Amino acid sequence: MPILGKTRQREWETVWKTLADMKSLFAADEEELGMNGLLENIQKLVIDQFQKADAGLPTVWHNIGFGPPLIFALGDDVNHVPLAEMSALCSILGDQADTEALIDASEAAGYSPECCSADKGGIGAVVKGLYPDPCCIVGINTPCDSQVAAFNSMAELRNKVPCFAIDAPAYDDERTYQYMASQLRELIPFLEKHTGRKLEWEKLKQVCETANRTAEYLWQWMEYRSLKPTMQPSKLCAFTMVLMITLIGSPLGEAIAKGLAEDAKRKVESGVKFFDEKVRAIWYQDPVWWDIQLYDWMEAELGLTIPMDIFGYYCSEGWINTKNMDTALYDLGKLTVNAGPMSRQFRLNMNRYIDDFMTLHKRFQADCGIMAGHVACKHAWGGVGLFKEACKKAGIPLLLFEFDMFDSRVLTRKELQFELKRFVNEIAIPAKERKERAKS
């Protein structure tokens, strides 16, 4: 299926076709504002990327810890590609077999099986030439070492292309924010030089204001999702991550956030239940991107809902003061290290990770936790002992399993369903009932 009238690589055409099919499927359901908003704006993103690539406009590659506001502020004629884009698009909207083929391609090129599959798929996409060539590459060392490895490998695979590495310290203090701001200030002339575009304050201000409106929608959305019972499908939780990596500060990102918030509001106000909630869990760690329908099964079969997950949570540090360039860069630096999912939780010691879980557990009125242990996540697995102890101390039932968020070959749907079913029926629901009996 051609995109913008041209034949493209098979993987892109598959994504494009599925996107169109899903859009028409969900369009029939006027209630699905959240999903429709997502599909609509992801399609616009893909169109935008191809239009820019076809026009030969400069493309900036970046890894997932770096959000694109400064790239947007260069003007509307600069393209950007997050490395993991094809991993996500193929898994969520295309053919899961394509994501796994990209993962295999990166491993065949010598990339380690132990790195994050988001990046492995991205490196596979680079090896297969699925992204337009970059004019420069920007990377950051957060959320994890896999990002460092991915940046270094992107840089090697395009070793004539200039690179800029942002260093995010492992602290949460004024010095860290100033340091981040100073690096973003350094990044601006680098981006200007290699894209040939000028970053104007007025444009950056506009981008930041858009990001702020997006944040407001996300905060409203979280409020609705915190109510009991959860009225909006669990599967929508994690899409905030897609928004954060690819679209924060753009009208498309704002539209997605608005769609999610309005959808949640309408569902809460209508009071129409689409599933019978028996138990609520904070899904801590990575979503099952390779089978997003699994969340529907969890709701329908187990009565298990996910009011919030680590990817969906958008903290108050996401606000940007647009008084002037200095305040904006300061807050963008703060947002980068403290609002980005995983970057926020893993950059410091495990206390932040555990505290955020406890905050989410309380605020979203959860009954239990599910740590979906993405095998490549060395932060989460390295901190698992402390996390388990904290949950035990707080009396929170916790399910823990190994899987891969983009590779269904590590833990299959059947195995995952078995784990979830056993946990909900034998641990989470009985624990909830015991708690309720004790209260009464």
Added chain:
Amino acid sequence: MNGNSEKAEILNELSALVQNVRPAAALNSGKPVLGYFCCYVPPELLLAAGLYPLRLTGLGVEDSSSGDAYLSHLTCSFCRHVTAAVLDGQYDFLAGQISLNTCDHVRRAHDVLVQKSSLSYHGFLTVPRSLRPGQFYWYVEELERLKQSLENHFSVHVTNDALNEAIQQMNQVRDRIQKLDALRRNKDPRLKGSDMLTVTVAARILPAEKFTALADRLFEAAKDSEPITDIRGRLVLTGGPLDDPRFIRALESQGAHIAGDLFCFGTRGLGQMIEPGANPLEAIARSYLEQIPCARMMGEFPGRYQALMELYQDCHAAGIVFQRLKFCQVWSGDAHNLKHRLQEDPKPLLVLDREYGTVSTGQLKTRIQAFLEKIAGREQV
């Protein structure tokens, strides 16, 4: 006593020292012993504070289960072994430890040590991941903060004179390392790669004076010893942290000569002299931050590759062995990059994954045998 037997005796002495996480020199030093992870922690700072710097290893630790319980089996086995050694009391003589943001694994090991060990001092450094000028000043500030933290905790005062003196002590160590390294790089080498790793690990465990005395004796004995024979291939060994000479011995058992190394615990980080002066902390910071970069650094593969190629030429090597610990992501990225770069500039490359604390001798021997057969006759003149 001839050179061969004296060399063997000194190497045995060093070997016994490095196979033990409780070196007698540290236990008997009368100084607070501070363990540290990673070659971006300058021992000069600890020496100047009157402390005994001890690079943490898990050598001789057979059971990592208490580390595994907290860090999981998906974390690097080096960190699990060190954590287990601390939690199980094998490091009970430590006054504290210093970690840094080397990698995700060390970060999480630090969390466990802070929360679960009985150590009374925990230092932490955020070392930049890139090398622009602003990053250098951040690192200087980090060292200054660590200095203040050590001063407060141990009630000491670190002066510039003490720092300069520590620089000179460590320069003596570096000088001996370079001299000994020349003996294994030679066309007719007098030291093996496993000998050099024993030496470089000892350099990070022993007091500088004791080390230099032993190194001087070793140099005198080794230079008069018989050259090493039965070499089937001269290789350079690179990759992630490696502190276990048994791994290299397994390679050597099949005729490999590790003529040069570029990895943590090896000669990397011990090659660059530091100039004492009016601002010793800055001099230390520059030397450590700008050492041949670890794969943790971003955008620095070209510099590391260049250093590797210079080493390759200098050692007249015929092949490269790259090793890394399973689950180490930064070094696994480097394996990919090395393979990619060597497509343009072909050189034989063997990539080996390993687990800490054990050497899969049979498998390793098979791999190295096949590699040596492949490169037979390719040795550079």
